Amino acid sequence: MPRHRESPGGPHTGRGINGTCSGRQQVECVPYDPAHAWQSGEAGEQLDLWIQTFVLAEARGQVVLVAGLDAVQAAHERDRAALAGVLEPLHHAIRAVAREINVFTRFHVIRTDLWRVLTQPTFGWGLTERGTLLEGASGLQLGATQFADLTLGVPFSGPLGAALLASRAYLPPGQRALLSAWDAHHGDVRAAVQVWGDSRARDLYSACVQDMERWRVSHRERGAAYLRGDGRSHVMASTGTQFEAGVPHDQAFRDLMTTRVDDTRSRRLDPDGA
Numbered sequence: 001m002p003r004h005r006e007s008p009g010g011p012h013t014g015r016g017i018n019g020t021c022s023g024r025q026q027v028e029c030v031p032y033d034p035a036h037a038w039q040s041g042e043a044g045e046q047l048d049l050w051i052q053t054f055v056l057a058e059a060r061g062q063v064v065l066v067a068g069l070d071a072v073q074a075a076h077e078r079d080r081a082a083l084a085g086v087l088e089p090l091h092h093a094i095r096a097v098a099r100e101i102n103v104f105t106r107f108h109v110i111r112t113d114l115w116r117v118l119t120q121p122t123f124g125w126g127l128t129e130r131g132t133l134l135e136g137a138s139g140l141q142l143g144a145t146q147f148a149d150l151t152l153g154v155p156f157s158g159p160l161g162a163a164l165l166a167s168r169a170y171l172p173p174g175q176r177a178l179l180s181a182w183d184a185h186h187g188d189v190r191a192a193v194q195v196w197g198d199s200r201a202r203d204l205y206s207a208c209v210q211d212m213e214r215w216r217v218s219h220r221e222r223g224a225a226y227l228r229g230d231g232r233s234h235v236m237a238s239t240g241t242q243f244e245a246g247v248p249h250d251q252a253f254r255d256l257m258t259t260r261v262d263d264t265r266s267r268r269l270d271p272d273g274a
């Protein structure tokens with residue numbers, strides 16, 4: 001098959017590695033046949049688990065998308081009962097995404113001692129092309145969390161917020177357009193909950209914010225452990241867009257992730273609780 005290239009921010013043809021995807025979202029499934037040694041054995045299993053984590057998180061994220069859009073609609077229609085009604089599935093969906101990720105990022109499942117050596121190098125984090133830093137596959141491009149942030153009105157502040165917005169250049173145009181259209185309604189659900197939502201809507205909105213905050217704390221802690229690896233000294237690899245290779249980023253990673261925890265916490269309705 002001829003090599004096919006797409007550029008960040010450009011149109012998307014739908015053609016992938018094994019692809020004969022047409023514009024109508026058809027995917028040809030071919031038997032998986034590892035072509036390289038690093039795709040077989042333990043390394044292959046670890047990569048497989050890692051990819052599953054993202055695919056399954058995105059699958060759960062579809063419910064976040066649907067419930068999030070329903071919540072925006074209820075906010076626009078000033079429908080009090082519908083707003084509370086839809087925040088319940090939204091809450092379940094956010095929990096389901098977090099649970100899906102947490103089940104895989106257990107140190108004996110996606111193994112902390114192997115991840116930096118076997119799995120991370122396969123994402124192409126920190127690669128450049130003609131002087132431009134390419135993002136490489138990462139959580140920045142996860143629709144599920146972007147949908148939750150947009151629904152709850154979590155601000156995209158600081159360098160990580162900017163990186164999240166920039167990551168949209170790597171998404172297919174349809175998804176990019178959806179996120180841009182949603183930006184204009186970023187604060188609508190929160191405003192509705194605050195101004196005319198009933199107590200059930202307030203409780204459910206708060207529960208959603210609390211679960212996103214908890215997920216981000218656990219991502220920070222688990223991510224730091226994976227970046228530490230097996231405890232032996234390795235050359236530090238890039239984290240993707242935020243820290244260059246060679247620069248120690250243990251504390252810097254934690255500090256950066258704390259900014260996103262703080263962005264999420266800032267959406268609490270009651271600053272002393274959730």
Ligand code: HEM
Pocket residue numbers: 053054057101105138139140142145160163164216219222223224226227239240241242243253260
């Ligand atoms: C377990 C090892 C992991 C490590 C070491 C890690 C590391 C990182 C790093 C370094 C960033 C900042 C991006 C950059 O530097 O370019 C980031 C962001 C992010 N990662 Fe991970 N990550 C891990 C697992 C995951 C998983 C399994 C998911 C979800 C399936 C995920 C979702 C995210 C999201 C959504 C962001 C954007 C920040 C946010 O929305 O809070 N990460 N991660």
